[in-house]
Amino acid sequence: QVQLVESGGGLVQSGGSLRLSCAASGIIFSLYDMNWFRQAPGKQRELVAGVTTGDTTDYADSVKGRFTISRDNAKSTLYLQMDSLKPEDSAVYYCQAEIRWRAIEYWGQGTQVTVSS
Numbered sequence: 780q781v782q783l784v785e786s787g788g789g790l791v792q793s794g795g796s797l798r799l800s801c802a803a804s805g806i807i808f809s810l811y812d813m814n815w816f817r818q819a820p821g822k823q824r825e826l827v828a829g830v831t832t833g834d835t836t837d838y839a840d841s842v843k844g845r846f847t848i849s850r851d852n853a854k855s856t857l858y859l860q861m862d863s864l865k866p867e868d869s870a871v872y873y874c875q876a877e878i879r880w881r882a883i884e885y886w887g888q889g890t891q892v893t894v895s896s
Contacts, residue, residue, distance in 0.1 A: 867894075872891075
């Protein structure tokens with residue numbers, strides 16, 4: 780059974796930091812590209828950051844220079860370090876594991892991040 784479990788969300792003031800984690804089980808973690816998405820109320824889910832199996836990273840323009848994605852294959856865990864948080868970063872954050880060419884993807888249940896002004 781595949782499970783992706785996010786943690787680390789919460790309430791933080793503008794300018795603060797949070798570190799999200801996504802613990803994976805039931806998959807060979809190192810074989811999957813990993814992504815963080817977020818969805819704010821009334822908005823579509825958007826890709827925030829991704830890291831490939833080869834450790835290539837990519838970020839949405841809105842978070843470049845503030846967020847850092849990383850992975851620890853030995854721990855089957857994905858991270859998102861979020862610094863200089865803004866109220867517009869408030870959303871439910873989801874991790875996703877995918878093997879795109881095989882059309883395989885798994886999602887976590889999400890963790891709420893709220894940034895107060």
